[in-house]
Amino acid sequence: MRWTLQSKPDISIVKKLAKELNIDEILSTLLVQRGITTFEEAKKFFRPSLTDLHDPFLMKDMDKAVSRIEKAITAQENIMVYGDYDVDGTTSVALMSSYLQTITPQIATYIPDRYTEGYGVSYQGIDYAHDNDITLIIALDCGIKAVDKIAYAKSKGIDFIICDHHRPGDKIPEAIAVLDPKRTDCDYPFKELCGCGVGFKLIQALAEQRGETIQDLLPYLDLVATAIGADIVPITGENRVLAYFGLQVINAHPRAGFTAMLSQIKKKALTITDLVFVVAPRINAAGRMKHGLHAVQLLVEENHEKALSYAAEIEAYNSNRKDTDQSITKDALTQILDNNEEDRNTTVVYNENWHKGVIGIVASRLTETYYRPTLVFTKSGEKLAASARSVKGFDVYNALEACTEYIDQFGGHKYAAGLTLQEENYELFKQKFEKVVSLTIDQKMLIPKIAIDTPIELEQITPKFYRILKQFAPFGPGNMKPVFMTEGLMDMGYGKCVGADEKHLKCTVIKNQVNIGAIGFNLGKKYPLILNKQYFKAAYTIEENEWNGEVSLQLSLKDIN
Missing domain, CATH: 2.40.50.460 (OB fold (Dihydrolipoamide Acetyltransferase, E2P))
Structure with a gap:
């Protein structure tokens, strides 16, 4: 050290x-x-004070987003709330759908299947919306790079509002509104919101228009705090306020889903650390082992008995997830030793039979062991899919960007990302990634600090x-x-x-x-x-x-x- x-x-x-x-x-x-x-x-x-929260209308396109949702409510349109299958995505869907259902009953929720659809906005999801007469989709924690898919939805007569916090690509999708504080043309004062945080700013704006106050939105902050913890965004500025009050809600007036999930945990007051290591893995386990909608179902359930039943299911998924990730981690460590790769600057491993739902956890475990930028690949349909994790100070997103000739798709953050590539490009990518990291990393970063x-x-x-x-x-x-x-x-x-x-x-x-x-x-x-x-x-x-x-x-x- x-x-x-x-x-x-x-x-x-x-x-x-x-x-x-x-x-x-x-x-x-x-x-x-x-x-x-x-x-x-x-x-x-x-x-921290709720008065320290920024005016949501400072975010680019917020006025357009609110106007389009109000129009949909007035015209009794069917609205789909769409989100990714991880904690940030599922809490975002629970937040947005439960708020909108206090205004209109015509709300559907959709989480893509991790295995058949993959990450983010999918053609399958858009087709589902079209088949069910849905004319507005609110995408949360995804969509900022879905240029072609948003255009496809438009051709089907479906409008999109995007609430994302990932880095945009060269082109912004042609949605009705694209809310993302990381847009270069967005002057929103705080850039580090998670996806659920961007979703919260949208319901804050809607609430203002409807004459509600920030106090009316307090019950939703438990979801935002959970996403802030799980997505490892900075707990400074606006995130600190949201997390502070979200923890108060969890500890004083927990929703049925939280009470059910935590029924076995004997602790006086939960902290962000508990959300990261106790709550988040359970919410994540649904999307990893079965389907993300199970997590949304638990988070929006108001009946205690039903919530206990959903929580028991999720506990079983989590137990299964633990066994699976431990087994794969053991396999991956063996692969590194067998290939004599202990002395590289990167870890890149692959097995076509590894469970796609846990490769991100395995990447984190391997990073703990060898402390270097890490990618864990598995087979996903006709392609290979990977989860990437990095070490303190090193931007793995930039490193992947330097390897794009071998990548089909990628996205993510400085310390965590995902990608897909063709199987024949795996070895070429592995060599290039090692070369890029070796040339750009400060060797001090490879020693835990x-x-x-x-x-x-x-x-x-x-x-x-x-x-x-x-x-x-x-x-x-x-x-x-x-x-x-x-x-x-x-x-x-x-x-x-x-x-x-x-x-x-x-x-x-x-x-x-x-x-x-x-x-x-x-x-x-x-x-x-x-x-x-x-x-x-x-x-x-x-x-x-x-x-x-x-x-x-x-x-x-x-x-x-």
Whole structure:
């Protein structure tokens, strides 16, 4: 692991802010590192307000989108709400369809089948709309590159409104409205909304036109918060406000689907981390193993008994997904070793029998193991389909763009993307991708990095300090959980390896007569470093540990040296 220490901010700004807020200088340092330098900025950070949300009509084409939907409602047209099969897509469809159904009953929902239709807007979906007299499709979390498909829909007399957040291609589809803050001609102030976030801005605009307030839309923010967490967008600016209030809804007034999904989870208050690691995999499992509409069904269900039944189905899909991705990961690791590819700058693996629904998870697992840009391919119809994952700092989307002579289609983000290609191009693509990455990646990026916010001493970790630190949440990209470093630590003699295969490290550290418990997941191999009263340094986050009804602070170790 490569430890990097953030540069110290201007001490005069740190001291001034600490005095104005009456907080520890360590906490003030953390704020300044996050770009918060004044009392007003700190107030907005610690007390997010719905009034901080931007006017939805600042987004290009928003007026056109609202006008077309109002026209459809007045004329009693059939409207289809169309979204991708992942968490962002299914939450978007649940959000938009449930809101529109409060105005008109003529709403249909559609999620493409991962295996027969693939990602995004499909000809099959458009044909389904045409066969069912649907004249308006609202596409969420997809559509920004569907130029030909939107033209096909137009030829069938079907209008499109696109709500997307992916990077546009060279040409914008000729839809009635294309809402995407990443359009170069869109002046919307916040560019990092997820697909569900763009969908929320549309219902916010519709609500304004209908005389409703932002308070009327609060119940929908649980879906937006879930999508923000799952899609790994920055939890800054508008996303921070949406996530903050969305978590409040989940914890205070959860919808039936959330209550059913979480019925086995014994936790007082859910965080963004819980949404990412507990809720999102279950929602995703429907689209991976069966069909994304099962997730939408669960998210919009209001009857508790029915929701429990849907949640049980999804739990079974999730269990099946876990077994499948573990098996494929094992196969993929074997393939890398058999082909002597441990020393490359990329991981590219393929097996025609791998389950298409889990190759993204497998790509993430392989990235954790070898820490390099990774693609996992499987057979999809006549073509090969892949999921790509990257490492911190490296733009895999740009790398794929440099290999387009061998790719049929691709799309995605800096750190995650998808593509299809012809089987005969697989080896050529693999060679080109390795070459492109080797020429463009900084070799430092291939070593996992721990970014340390600031050094700290154990005596500074007090209940009051932690109370304020907790208010930095919700954590995520752009506002990660602060990582601290302390040098000169010693184990009190109770250190041991714990867990299956003794993979984890548990100890109590002491310095300057102050001691605190610590747990290091997957750090069992570092046990020799704490033996025999050796001094060591640790990088860690701070968390609460509940044991037998007692709550205490502990260090969650990231690494020790």
